Amino acid sequence: xxxxxxxxxxxxxxxxxxxxxxxxxxxxxxxxxxxxxxxxxxxxxxxxxxxxxxxxxxxxxxxxxxxxxxxxxxxxxxxxxxxxxxxxxxxxxxxxxxxxxxxxxxxxxxxxxxxxxxxxxxxxxxxxxxxxxxxxxxxxxxxxxxxxxxxxxxxxxxxxxxxxxxxxxxxxxxxxxxxxxxxxxxxxxxxxxxxxxxxxxxxxxxxxxxxxxxxxxxxxxxxxxxxxxxxxxxxxxxxxxxxxxxxxxxxxxxxxxxxxxxxxxxxxxxxxxxxxxxxxxxxxxxxxxxxxxxxxxxxxxxxxxxxxxxxxxxxxxxxxxxxxxxxxxxxxxxxxxxxxxxxxxxxxxxxxxxxxxxxxxxxxxxxxxxxxxxxxxxxxxxxxxxxxxx
Amino acid sequence: xxxxxxxxxxxxxxxxxxxxxxxxxxxxxxxxxxxxxxxxxxxxxxxxxxxxxxxxxxxxxxxxxxxxxxxxxxxxxxxxxxxxxxxxxxxxxxxxxxxxxxxxxxxxxxxxxxxxxxxxxxxxxxxxxxxxxxxxxxxxxxxxxxxxxxxxxxxxxxxxxxxxxxxxxxxxxxxxxxxxxxxxxxxxxxxxxx
Numbered sequence: 001x002x003x004x005x006x007x008x009x010x011x012x013x014x015x016x017x018x019x020x021x022x023x024x025x026x027x028x029x030x031x032x033x034x035x036x037x038x039x040x041x042x043x044x045x046x047x048x049x050x051x052x053x054x055x056x057x058x059x060x061x062x063x064x065x066x067x068x069x070x071x072x073x074x075x076x077x078x079x080x081x082x083x084x085x086x087x088x089x090x091x092x093x094x095x096x097x098x099x100x101x102x103x104x105x106x107x108x109x110x111x112x113x114x115x116x117x118x119x120x121x122x123x124x125x126x127x128x129x130x131x132x133x134x135x136x137x138x139x140x141x142x143x144x145x146x147x148x149x150x151x152x153x154x155x156x157x158x159x160x161x162x163x164x165x166x167x168x169x170x171x172x173x174x175x176x177x178x179x180x181x182x183x184x185x186x187x188x189x190x191x192x193x194x195x196x197x198x199x200x201x202x203x204x205x206x207x208x209x210x211x212x213x214x215x216x217x218x219x220x221x222x223x224x225x226x227x228x229x230x231x232x233x234x235x236x237x238x239x240x241x242x243x244x245x246x247x248x249x250x251x252x253x254x255x256x257x258x259x260x261x262x263x264x265x266x267x268x269x270x271x272x273x274x275x276x277x278x279x280x281x282x283x284x285x286x287x288x289x290x291x292x293x294x295x296x297x298x299x300x301x302x303x304x305x306x307x308x309x310x311x312x313x314x315x316x317x318x319x320x321x322x323x324x325x326x327x328x329x330x331x332x333x334x335x336x337x338x339x340x341x342x343x344x345x346x347x348x349x350x351x352x353x354x355x356x357x358x359x360x361x362x363x364x365x366x367x368x369x370x371x372x373x374x375x376x377x378x379x380x381x382x383x384x385x386x387x388x389x390x
Numbered sequence: 391x392x393x394x395x396x397x398x399x400x401x402x403x404x405x406x407x408x409x410x411x412x413x414x415x416x417x418x419x420x421x422x423x424x425x426x427x428x429x430x431x432x433x434x435x436x437x438x439x440x441x442x443x444x445x446x447x448x449x450x451x452x453x454x455x456x457x458x459x460x461x462x463x464x465x466x467x468x469x470x471x472x473x474x475x476x477x478x479x480x481x482x483x484x485x486x487x488x489x490x491x492x493x494x495x496x497x498x499x500x501x502x503x504x505x506x507x508x509x510x511x512x513x514x515x516x517x518x519x520x521x522x523x524x525x526x527x528x529x530x531x532x533x534x535x536x537x538x539x540x541x542x543x544x545x546x547x548x549x550x551x552x553x554x555x556x557x558x559x560x561x562x563x564x565x566x567x568x569x570x571x572x573x574x575x576x577x578x579x580x581x582x583x584x
Contacts, residue, residue: 042452048490074459074492136456162432162457164450176430317460 003029004227007036009049010059012261014184014271015086015212017251018293019059022238024254030237031230039260042164043135044074050215051077056224057231059085060215063309066328067137070313080221080333081213081306082340083232085239087298089211089271089291090140090202091187092117092147094179095172098124099197099279109197111278111285114204114379118151121179121199125156132163132177140181142312143205150380169195183211184271184291185263192267197279201287208296208358208376210305221336229340236299236341243294248272289374296361296374297348299337304352304386306332311384325386346371356383395420397505398438400445400455402427410444410512417508432457442502443492444509458492489513532570539573542580 010016022028023035038055040046043064050058065081067073094102098121102109107120121129133140141160148158163171165186171177172195180190181202190196202209214235221228241247249265251272256265270276274290277283292298310328314321334351341347349365356378363372378384397420401407407424414422423438425431431454435443445452484491489509493502536558543554562572 041448041450044452044456044490045447048447072460073456135453136460162454164453166450167427171430174430 003032003034004230005034005036006057006227006231007038007055008057008059008231009038009040009046009055011043011046012039013059013186013212014255014261014268015089015291015293016059016260017242017255017272018085018235018238019214020255020260021242021251022234025238025241027237027241028231028234031234033227033230033234035231035234043138047073047075047079050079050217051075053217056220056227057214057216060213061135061138062210062213062305063137063139063142063313064135065213065215065331066306066309067313069327069331070310070317070319070324072313072317073137078218079215079331080218080336081215081301081331082221082228082333082336083214083235083299084210084212084301084305085214085235085293085299086211087208087292087296088201088203088289090143090181090183090209091198091276092144092179092181092200092202093187093190093196093198094121095177095196096194098178101126109199109278109283109285111198111200111276111287112204114147114200115151117199118147118153122152122156125178128157128159129153129179130159130161130177132168132171132180132182133160134162134165134182136162137313139202139209139211140183142309143202143209144181145312145316146378147200147205150378150382165189169193172196185261185267188267188270188276189263191277191279194280198276198285201276201290203287203289205379206356206376207289207378208292208374210302211291213301221333225340228336232337232340233342236345239293239299243292292374297346297371298374300348301332301334301337302351302353302355303329303332303334304355304384307352307386308355308384329386348373352386354383354385356381395441395501395505396438397422397442397444398435398440399424400427400431400435400443400449400451401425406516409516410509413508413512414505418504420505427451431455441494442505444505445490445492446513447488447490452490455492484510484513488517532573535570535577536573539576542576 008019010019019035019037023037028035043061046058046060047064049055065079068076068079101124102120105120105123131144144160148154161177163177165182168180168182168186169190187198191198216228242251252265252268255261255268256263271291274287276285278285306328307325310324311321314324338347346366346368348371355376358373358376360375361372397414399407399410399422401410401424411422411424414420425434428434431451443455445455484506491506539558540551540554543549543557544551558569558572562569
């Protein structure tokens, strides 16, 4: 079989693993493709490379295709999320000043309870709290907003500001931000540099939050179904491989290479194993399913996930909710996922679910009847019904 | 309309910034401000109330500018990447030249064009110079490593310089690697064994 080279843009993060592993462990080769992985300096750059045809596919923040469909942000080329590449994987942390004040009031840093963390943070704030996030359209922003809305932080003045993760430490030091929400390894980097402590893993707020997607131009998906299919299958197999615990060490070694993340493998290992060092005092915390690449139909692009994001974005940016949900859902291509996955992949019977309604691992209706979904609950136990009219 | 355009250039390197500013002032009737990278970039840009913001496409601080595209952001007039509101060819050219431009919504394309054209030309030149410099540096580094590897081979095997280089080249060809890679492996290994 002739090998087709596909340029793919990504941000050097732990959750770029499915693409990097697809290429490095030969899953791409098996499908007759070679991924030309192009690291990007910023998320805007990833988006532009995709929109202007410099690359055919990209590792993308899950809300970006939805925001683009809503006409938010600079570029409006139609982009499709053809699969979710990772679920969860963010951390929320605070700078040294806030850490000191939180400790002074006896806060335990349990790295688990969002309400307790919010209560402590609201008490520790001596003015408006500023959070740094990597991009205005990101699960980081969505998780923070959702957390603020449902806790004591709702009554505190809070601002969210975009700060590229490599500048997060500097921004904390200069007092531009007080806290942050970033994807790994940047939270652990902040801890190791002594610039902050970790407060919560992202999955404490939403236990099944789509974090990154594989995005392609919508017209490319229509005109190039064959490379797309091969790419999706290679990435899916990489995710399956990543879900085996015995592959974590190898993964951390590969990702740590200079060409990829260029950080010590030990830092990458923390996210893969869900074993964190959360502060300069070497406190350990374990997190189950900190980041998920495969289990529980993690790769399925649920239209209800897109609707949830569209609904939140519409509310904050003053857009019509029903119209936004319809447009956002159309960017999540469960149809293409169904069409292109290999035969052994068990597909859910529906393409939407009531988000937040699964409280523990649950068997669901599927093509082969073997599908188990993981808990997708929100910390406040609310649910999101994608069909509800309001 | 008709008033001078205000352009903000985001650039850390002083020399590059000066080159871009001079070119813009010469070619167009506009006020140009330079802002260095900082963690409060969006607000520092907003303070100038710019019509157009120019930034290197490879700058990691670019994501901060995305806030400018939101109506609720630091500028009350939302900006769009100019690509989405003006002639398409210009956008492609800009992206290829390595500049991204953020333009206030509703600004007429004929007013934007001279600024963008100038920026594209200047950024392209700067980019070429940077690529050349990086290439030259790399070539020099590689030559140094190859010289050290040759020296090692000459000493250990008692061969002359030409024979040492031939050996490196043959090994590289046999292994399907570059001469510089083989040389680097040899130098690293010899340092370990020392």
